[in-house]
Amino acid sequence: MITESTAQRYTLQDPDVRLMLQVRDDDASAFEELMLRYQNRMVSLMARLVGRPDMAEDLAQDVFLRVYRARKRYVPGSKFSTWLYTIAHNVAANSLRSLSRRKEINLAPQFSGELVGNPMDLAAVAASGLMPTRQLDKAELCEVVKLAVATLSERQRMAVILNKFEHLSYDEIAEIMQLSPPAVKSLLSRARANLRDILEPYLNHGTEKREGKS
Amino acid sequence: MTKTDSHHSQTAYEEIVAYLDGELPEVEIAQVEQKLSTNETYRRHMQGFDRVWSTLDELPGMTAGDSFSKTTIEIVANAAEQEVQQRTEALPRLRRNHTLANSIWVIAAALLGYLGYRTLRHDPNEMLIADLPVIEHVDIYSQFQSIDFLRQLRTALGDDDWIVNRQPDSLEPTEPMHQPSLFDQNLSTDGRHLWIYQLTHDHRLTLRSKYNRFHAFTPDHQESLRQLHHQLIVAKDTTQLQKVMFQYQQWLDDQPSSRRFELREMPEKSRVQSTARQVLENRRKIALQLTDEQIQEMQNYILHHLPKIRERIHAEMSPRERRAMSSLDGTKRTWAQLRLMMHRTDMAEMLGSTIMEKLTLKQRQQFQKLSRQDQMWNIFTWLRSDKFKNKGNGRREILGEQDLEDFFAEELDAAQRQELLTLPRDVMHKRLERLYWGMEDRPHSRSGVTTDQRLRPTDRHFQDGRRNDRPGPPPRHLPRNGFRPPEHGSHDRPAHDRGPPGLRGSRDHSTKPNITGKSTPNREVP
Numbered sequence: 001m002i003t004e005s006t007a008q009r010y011t012l013q014d015p016d017v018r019l020m021l022q023v024r025d026d027d028a029s030a031f032e033e034l035m036l037r038y039q040n041r042m043v044s045l046m047a048r049l050v051g052r053p054d055m056a057e058d059l060a061q062d063v064f065l066r067v068y069r070a071r072k073r074y075v076p077g078s079k080f081s082t083w084l085y086t087i088a089h090n091v092a093a094n095s096l097r098s099l100s101r102r103k104e105i106n107l108a109p110q111f112s113g114e115l116v117g118n119p120m121d122l123a124a125v126a127a128s129g130l131m132p133t134r135q136l137d138k139a140e141l142c143e144v145v146k147l148a149v150a151t152l153s154e155r156q157r158m159a160v161i162l163n164k165f166e167h168l169s170y171d172e173i174a175e176i177m178q179l180s181p182p183a184v185k186s187l188l189s190r191a192r193a194n195l196r197d198i199l200e201p202y203l204n205h206g207t208e209k210r211e212g213k214s
Numbered sequence: 215m216t217k218t219d220s221h222h223s224q225t226a227y228e229e230i231v232a233y234l235d236g237e238l239p240e241v242e243i244a245q246v247e248q249k250l251s252t253n254e255t256y257r258r259h260m261q262g263f264d265r266v267w268s269t270l271d272e273l274p275g276m277t278a279g280d281s282f283s284k285t286t287i288e289i290v291a292n293a294a295e296q297e298v299q300q301r302t303e304a305l306p307r308l309r310r311n312h313t314l315a316n317s318i319w320v321i322a323a324a325l326l327g328y329l330g331y332r333t334l335r336h337d338p339n340e341m342l343i344a345d346l347p348v349i350e351h352v353d354i355y356s357q358f359q360s361i362d363f364l365r366q367l368r369t370a371l372g373d374d375d376w377i378v379n380r381q382p383d384s385l386e387p388t389e390p391m392h393q394p395s396l397f398d399q400n401l402s403t404d405g406r407h408l409w410i411y412q413l414t415h416d417h418r419l420t421l422r423s424k425y426n427r428f429h430a431f432t433p434d435h436q437e438s439l440r441q442l443h444h445q446l447i448v449a450k451d452t453t454q455l456q457k458v459m460f461q462y463q464q465w466l467d468d469q470p471s472s473r474r475f476e477l478r479e480m481p482e483k484s485r486v487q488s489t490a491r492q493v494l495e496n497r498r499k500i501a502l503q504l505t506d507e508q509i510q511e512m513q514n515y516i517l518h519h520l521p522k523i524r525e526r527i528h529a530e531m532s533p534r535e536r537r538a539m540s541s542l543d544g545t546k547r548t549w550a551q552l553r554l555m556m557h558r559t560d561m562a563e564m565l566g567s568t569i570m571e572k573l574t575l576k577q578r579q580q581f582q583k584l585s586r587q588d589q590m591w592n593i594f595t596w597l598r599s600d601k602f603k604n605k606g607n608g609r610r611e612i613l614g615e616q617d618l619e620d621f622f623a624e625e626l627d628a629a630q631r632q633e634l635l636t637l638p639r640d641v642m643h644k645r646l647e648r649l650y651w652g653m654e655d656r657p658h659s660r661s662g663v664t665t666d667q668r669l670r671p672t673d674r675h676f677q678d679g680r681r682n683d684r685p686g687p688p689p690r691h692l693p694r695n696g697f698r699p700p701e702h703g704s705h706d707r708p709a710h711d712r713g714p715p716g717l718r719g720s721r722d723h724s725t726k727p728n729i730t731g732k733s734t735p736n737r738e739v740p
Contacts, residue, residue: 032287039282044275056276061286068290069297138272145272163235164270170237185237189228196266203269 007076016080024071031071035064038084041166045085048161049092050099051150059095063088078175085166085176089158096154148198156191159184230260234267339410342425345436346406347396348443349428350421354463357474359438361445363482364455367462370490373454376461376497397447397456465493501580502592504573509596511572516565516597520548527554546620552594553624562586569593594625598650618643621650 010017016037022030042063047056066087074083149157158177162168170181170188177184232238233246249256342349358364395401396409413421428436449455466474477485504512528536542550555565566589570578581589622631626649634642 031290032283035283035286039278039286040276043278043282047276048273053276057278057282057285060278060282061289064286065289065293068293141269142272142274145269149270149273160270164267165273165275170232170235185228185232186224188235189224189231192231192263192267193224193227195270196262199266199269200262203265 010076010078014076014079017076020067020071020074020080020083021076023068024074026071031068034067034080038081039064042084042088045088045161045166046092048149048165049088049158050095051146052099055095059091063091066091079172081166082168082172082175085162085168085172089176092158093154144199144202148195151198152191152194156187156194159187160191160195163188226256226259227263230256230263234260234264341429342410342421343403343406345428345440346409347401347447348436348439349424350396351443351459352424352428352439354459354466355439355442357462357466357478358442358485359482360442361449361455363486364446364458364462365451366482366486367489368451368454368458370486371458371461371493373457376465376493397452399447462489465489498580498583501576504577504596508572512569512593512596515568515572516552520551523555524551527551527558549620550624552597562590565593566590591625595651618646618650622646 011021016034019030019034023034039060042060043056046059046063047053050056050059063084067084070087077083149160152160155177159173162173162176163170168176170184173179174181174184179187229238229242229246233243238246250260348355396406398405401409410418410421428439431439446452446455446459466477469477477488480488528539531539539547539550555562563586566581566586570581573581581592584592622634626634634645637645
C-alpha cells in the first residue's frame with residue numbers, strides 16, 4: 001500500500017515520476033519524452049537480457065506499450081525507473097519462457113567458428129582450458145562474455161545486468177525482482193562466481209598467450 | 215571441498231562482491247580491507263572477481279534505431295485508438311450496466327432500509343397486539359383474581375344461563391362470527407391483526423379505551439392480568455370457565471356501579487356466595503312471574519272462596535275487630551280480610567297449596583322453595599298486579615297514597631318498616647312503590663343479600679350519568695392514583711341518627727310510623 005506521503009516524496013524527487021503522472025493524465029508529449037529518455041536503455045537491456053538483439057526493439061516497444069496501458073493505475077511508490085525495470089523484467093521473463101517453449105533460443109546467431117553449439121558446452125570447453133592457445137581479440141572476447149552470461153540463470157542474468165549496466169543498488173534490484181536485498185546479494189555473488197569460473201581460465205589463457213607473444 | 219568450506223567460500227564471495235559493488239557497511243569494509251592486506255588468497259579472489267566483472271564491459275549494448283520512437287509512438291497511438299474505440303463501443307453497455315448496478319443498489323438500499331425500519335421501528339400497536347386478549351377482556355379480568363373464582367361460581371350456579379329471559383345471543387363474546395378466538399393459545403400476530411381489522415368502528419373505540427385503561431395499570435397489575443388470562447386459556451375446563459366468565463360479566467353489567475364496587479371489595483368466597491344468591495333469587499323471581507290467565511284464575515279462586523274465608527275469619531274476631539272491619543269499604547275490607555288470612559297458618563297453607571295447582575311445574579318448584587311468608591308475599595304481589603292492570607280503557611289504576619300506607623303498615627313488619635324509614639322520604643316513597651308492585655324483592659334477608667344492601671339507594675335513584683359499561687373505581691387493594699372512597703371513620707353519623715330528618719331521633723320501634731310521618735299504633739289485626 002503506497003501512502004500519500006510516499007507518493008508526494010517521489011513526485012518531488014523524481015522528474016520522471018512527474019512525467020509519468022502527466023502520462024497518466026493522457027499527456028502524449030510527456031509519454032514521448034519518457035520514451036526518448038529510456039528507449040536506448042530499454043533496447044540495450046532487452047538485448048542483454050534475452051540475448052536476441054533482433055528482438056530487443058520489439059521487446060522494448062512492448063515495455064513502452066505496457067507503460068502506456070498501465071498509466072491509469074500508476075501510483076508513484078518508488079523511482080520511475082524502478083517501476084519501468086519491473087515491467088521490463090516481466091516482459092523479458094515472458095519472452096524467455098516463450099522462447100524456451102518454442103526452443104528457439106539462439107544466443108549467438110552472429111557468432112561463427114568454434115563456439116557454435118550449446119552455450120553450456122562451449123562454456124565448459126572454455127573453462128577446461130581446452131580452447132586453442134591464441135590471442136583473444138576483442139570480438140572473440142565479446143562472444144565469450146556473451147556465452148558466459150548466457151550460462152547464467154534468468155534471475156542471475158537479470159541481477160547482473162541491472163547491477164552492472166543499469167547501476168542499480170541491491171535494494172532497487174530487490175524491488176524490481178521482488179526479492180529481499182540479502183537474496184540479491186547472494187544471487188549476485190553466485191552469478192559472479194559462475195562468471196569467474198567460466199571466464200577466468202579463458203582470460204588467463206589469453207593473457208599467457210599475449211605475454212608469450214610479447 | 216566440504217560443505218563447510220563451500221559455505222565459507224560462499225560467504226567470502228558475497229563479502230567480496232558486495233565490497234566491489236559498494237554495498238558493504240563501513241565496519242565490514244574495514245574488515246575486508248584488513249583481509250586484503252593480510253590474506254593473499256583473499257586478495258586473489260578479489261582481483262579475479264574484479265577482472266571478470268570488468269570483462270563484462272565487453273558485452274555489447276544497443277541503441278534504439280531511428281525509427282524506434284516513431285514506431286513506438288504509432289504502436290501506442292494505435293493502442294490508444296483501440297482503447298478509445300473499445301471504450302466507445304462499451305459505453306452503452308457500461309451505461310446500461312451502470313444504470314442496472316445503480317438500480318440494484320437503490321433497490322437493495324431501499325430493501326435494506328425497509329427491513330431495518332421494520333426491525334428497528336417501534337410498532338405503536340405492538341403492545342395492543344401482544345396483549346390483545348387481555349386488553350379486550352380487561353374489564354372482566356379486573357373483577358376477579360384467579361380462575362378458582364370462576365370454578366366456584368360454576369359449582370354454585372351450574373352451567374345454566376344466569377339470566378333466564380335474556381336474548382339467546384346476548385351472552386356471546388362481542389367478537390364477530392368469523393373472528394378468530396382470542397382464547398386460542400396459538401393465535402398468531404397476523405390473526406390478532408385480522409381480529410382488529412374485522413372490528414366495527416364502535417368496537418374499535420371501545421378497544422381503544424380498554425387499551426388506555428390497561429396501559430394506565432402498573433406493570434405488576436398488567437402482568438397479573440396476563441397471568442390470569444394464561445391460566446384461563448390453559449385450563450382443562452377453559453370452555454366452561456369462559457362461559458361462566460361471560461355470564462358473570464353480563465350479570466355485572468346489569469348491576470349498579472355501587473354493587474359492582476362492593477363485589478370487588480368482597481373476599482372471593484363471599485363474592486361467590488353473594489353473586490350466587492342474587493342470581494338464584496333472580497332466577498326464582500323470573501320463574502314466578504305469572505301470566506295474565508294464571509292471575510285471573512287465582513283471583514277467581516279467591517273471590518269464589520272469599521265468603522267462606524270471611525265467615526271463618528269473622529267467627530274468630532272480637533266484637534271490636536268486627537266493628538273495625540265493618541267500617542271499611544268493600545275493597546279495603548277484602549284486602550284486610552286477605553291479610554288476616556295470611557296471618558292464619560292453616561288458611562295460608564290452604565291458599566298456598568290451592569294456588570300451587572294453578573302454577574306450572576317449574577313455577578311450583580320455585581314456589582315450594584319459598585317460606586310461607588314469602589309465598590304470601592308473592593300471592594299479594596300477583597293479586598296487586600291484576601288489580602292495577604289495564605282495565606280495557608288503556609288506563610292503569612292509579613296507586614293511591616292510602617294504598618301505600620296500608621301496604622306499609624299491614625304487609626311489612628317492624629324491621630322492614632324501620633329499614634325503609636332510614637331512607638330519604640322521596641327515595642323511600644319510590645322504593646315502597648316498587649315493593650308494592652313486586653318490582654323489587656322484600657326488604658329483608660330472604661335471598662341472602664343484606665337488608666342494608668337492598669335498601670341502599672342505587673344508581674337508578676341517583677342518576678350520575680355513569681353507564682353500565684363503565685368500569686367503576688378499582689378495588690381498594692389495587693394501587694392507583696386519584697380518589698377512593700374514604701374509610702369509615704369517627705366522623706360518620708351514627709346509625710341510629712340516619713334517615714329522613716323529620717323522623718330522626720323520634721323513632722319508636724313499638725309504633726308503626728306511616729309514610730306521612732304520623733305514628734300508627736301497631737295493630738296485629740286490622
